[in-house]
Amino acid sequence: MNAGKNTYRQLEHAALNWDENSLPISSEFDDVYFSKASGLDETRYVFLQHNRLPERWESFDFSQGTPFVIAETGFGTGLNFLCAWQAFLQHAPADARLHFISVEKFPLTQEDLKKSLSIWPELKALADQLIEVYPLPIPGVHRRHFACASGSAGRIQLTLLQGDASELFSQLEAKVDAWFLDGFAPAKNPEMWTPELFQAIRRLSDHGTTVATFTAAGIVRNGLKAAGFDIKKTKGFGRKRHMVCGELILQDGQPVQAPPAPDAPIIEPLALATPWQDIPWFKPPNQLSTAANHQIDGETDLTKTVAQIATKAAKSCAIIGAGIAGSTTAQALARQGINVTLIEQNSQPGQAGSGNRQGVLYIKLGTEPSPHSRFYLAGFEFSRHYLQQNVSDELWQASGVLQLATSEKEHKRQQSFLERNQFPEQLLQGVSAEQASELSGTKLEHSGLYFPNAGWARPALLCQQFSQHDNIQLLTDTFVDKLEHNEQGWKLLDKQGEIITQADQVVIACAASAKHFEQTQWLPTKSIRGQTTYLQTNEQTPKLNTVVCHEGYIAPAIDDQLCLGASFNLRDEETELRDSDQQHNLDLLADAMPDYHQALQASDTDLETLNGKVGFRCASPDYAPLAGPAPVYDSFLERYERLRHDATRIPDAEPEYYPNLYLNIGHGSRGLASAPLCAEVLTGYIGNNPQPLERELLNALQPSRFIIRGMIRGRL
Template sequence: MKISTASLDWKSESPHSNQYEDIYFNPEDGISESFYVFLEANKSPQLFKESHDACITIAETGFGTGLNFILTASEWLKHSPKQSKLKYISVEKFPLSRSDLQKALKQWPQFQEISIAILEQYPCPQAGYHTITINHSHIELLLMFGDAAESYSRLNAKVDAWYLDGFAPSKNPDMWSPELFREIARLSKPGTTFSTFTAAGIVKRGLRDVGFDVRKQKGFGRKREMLVGTFVENQAPKTIDKPWFELPASAKPKGVTIIGGGLSGCLTAQALAERGVKVTLLEQENQLATGGSGNPQGALYAKLPVKQTTQGELHLSGFLYSVNMLKRLDPEESFWSQCGVMQLATSDKELARQNNLIEQETYPQELVSLKGAEELSEIANTSVNFDGLFFPSAGWVSPRALCEHFVDHPNISVVQQQVNDLSFAEGHWQLATKSGEFLSASHVVICNAEMANQFNQTDHLPLKTIRGQVSITQAKATNNQLNSVVCGDGYISPAHNQQYCFGATYDLQGKERNVTQDDHESNLEKLSKVLPDIHADLAAESNDLQGRTAFRCSTPDYMPIVGPAPVQDQFIETFAQLRKDRKWHFENAKAEHHPNLYVNTGHGSKGLITCPISAELLASMICDEPLPLPKDVIDAINPARFIIKKLIKQTI
């Protein structure tokens, strides 16, 4: 869903909301007021000093100009231990535009470094969850665009302190609702604190009703009173809508062993290593990314649905996350390029779909726009035969180079080893290897693509392979020089290391591992349809084409499998009533999982946009941190979903 940005009136360089007819911060001394009302009242600096290696979670209602976050991040950098982590969660229904935010942040030059990091990663006005990472992942801002109560209802987290900001209840009564107070209580734990600038009765009563001990204290400056308090207990009974998707309790481990050295394995390793976890990465081949992650280049973009779907939300969130990650990691663009991606409408049906997508205004123009063939030809620097969508922030990535970059970390050890069997005994996993060795690990993540279901614990996962071949050729000086990734029935990227990589075939039945001339011809035929001049150059050298064949690992619903590994027999026994009634209410039912065993696979051809966010999700699960995706999206990729679907369909 497209989000409307804030309508502002600037008064003496301070923003004033036209929607709510209220100020964003005290124009006289906004920093002191925010520090007093939110940081001091919640004892945040003291909390940071005592965090040790834990993750501290601050949640806020009303991101506004980001002042509260900037002050909190600044204090965190002053006081927190090296291995601790700050997760700051905020929500905004009418976010500032990038230009307005930049103007607001200029007022606080002492926080320039943090402000620049925010602006570089600030999301386009698109509903959903957006992650901004600062200071090598030791500070993460989860910024949710949308209604406060709805956004928090989709969150999986335990909050240490609440900054109840936002416009005054008299100006914005819809936000200060019973629904929001219930979500605040759900996400709190005994001892969770809150503070707010207001002393309004609706806020005081609302928080008391859901289990907070609420007190008044002196407000800032001329303001007489404000509210503070501590969560005691949730008065409402806890109900679990889908107990089969409840995640097991976890605590940050000292070490994790990962099976598989492709994109999912390497990115999961890096996400854990950045949290101070020692990672052993097991790869059976003598180099990383030899399977589906091994192509020289891959297109980085999301094919967006006209109306938002769970899959579409995952792909868009993942795409935006990947772009921000790559901009941070490789600003020189040595192993990726933000050259833009065009998705051509090669049929009347696809053109109608694209027109509908733009007419619905589902997505902001800075994310995607519809352009004619002539304009796309200018962008691509070669003749383009079709109209299509253009994604200016998209591009291409070299997956293997990305993998190699990620594992170059002091907390990651790469070991060439093939694992044949898993067993659990005395609190540890025993990994039986092909060489006859037995490795021990407290936590294991299975990331070895289509081989992820080779183990007894995961043999119920319905994985399938899809054969694909790309064609590779030298880019000569006389060739047309392509400036953008072009996707039609296949794709081609601008030359990298003086080579063009294009394709790819999509063969659901193919098992051939060799590169074939027939597939080269198929790739050239697809290219001829969309880029005639590029095709003419490359077809002249068709006998010199090189190539690579790999097998994408996919699933029946084309969604990845990310999360804890369920115990199939226990799931069937516990949730057997679903065979008779899919709406059955299970009381005190517990989803059983194999202890500290996780899966990250099934990314198909979307690995560049789903692997990074999935790695962050999995690392957050394992380390007991707030999760970076909405709960319904997390449920949609839960490994247990296939067991539940079979129970409902009575096929198991």
């Protein structure tokens, strides 16, 4: 599951011993997770007090919707996170948001986490929320949202990086306000305290970023000094003699430090990381330095830098399309305090590609962990927790999903997949035909993969729920014909040229219709017709316990109807239901599940009446979504023209994007697994939030990838 590896490998759980006071001790590092004297008091003293957090929260400018960001090395039991969360509720304004980032290479089991945190009764209400959504031991980035005591969802966010600290912080996109350098002591775990880690700390920090750590070891002091922090040694907690704290003070972008003592060793500064040097075309808008050279109403604007335009606080956003991509994006931005106008051309949200009665949340992973497979794995894990926390049982059921191996080729692929890779059983497991039959409640002839926490949802109703928020204005029966930009922002016009609305930011989330706009005519997406079939059930209709996927799929019945499908027709714009596609869906069912199909016939279930829905999937050439800033097509062709002739010669040019214009399309038939996480990605760009994915995976979603790929391959 790590970048550069050719197999998926779950992380090793931390091996714990428990002392006479039931305190956890790491067997691997022979070190305590928190102070035996008082772990809670130590956290408050070392990290909260020496980062000056309570007073900073009271004076921090939260008015622009910006969260206060804390980053930590060593999540461990989550005690520091819970302590910061508790203090934030006590000292920060009621509408302020806290974003906590942490890293852990050896995560505790859920049971060990629960036992460790049971020591602190005053944290129980917060700890229970953490335990409920604690990630499986899967490497990568895991994003979670938490409710506060008032019940407001999303005010506290956790981004937990599972794996090597240096590697993951080097792949992170965020701006950190305070660092908790925790983890095991350098003498016990020197591998964590690398120059690469301190380089990543410097890259993720800005003027005024503070740091505090329990240790005063030279490797930590010198690493922080080399990263540009002004460091001082102070009294440690309890019996500990010293600890270290400091601050990054910048002048003209360079660190300003007090002169060292005459006998102090010379500390060479770390070179700042340049993560975009080899792939400048993926550099995000808020990191661009060149003058904005975009056309605004026919005139070139050279008055502001792209970064200044991109980092301007977003107060309003218009989202075009209220399907699963648009509605989840609207909900995510609204929770950040951004005023959203959600525009839908149909009479209500979720009527087009997201309009099926039932959709399936599951993923099909490649044998090797490509960026696309890793993205969908992260998306699946985020979606299942997102649905669990945010919707009722009527809209989402974790019924489990079986992915049958209905051909010899698929059987061999699944066997190779299981032999080469290692996953937690709570995520997926290989099952025999007999086991699949027992799980599904019907006789099956094929083995498969079982996803116990996957299931089905009602996407149309989800879209309607996610379109509701005090910060969301929903406009239905409204078609956006044109986008125009000026210094005040974006104007969205109808076919008569009348202004529908104006906004600082725009997200195009209207699937294949995104190509309607002048700015995005170049998009390589395709529209794929799909017809689902609805069968009316009766008392004799055989029941299913799980979703079963084969060449098609069938889900457990809801409201006395079975949903199965779906046809796959490229270059087919027919919107009416047709008998041939209904028969196609029934034939797929009969081939994959003959006993169940026969039982349907024997139960007098009506297989003849034509009933279902036609929708159109929007798919990209590589079947991954397009989620990110909208590139200026002609500018990309000009700035990266050299790639047509020699892809090894990287042009020294920054990309050009339309200011504050973003895409969230191309989710195909897997929108339930991809759209909620892509909404988080968009909040990273628009709200200057920490990103929920490693840089490599963000790049795999960038819309501009198709322009660069086309040039390198000689297609553009």
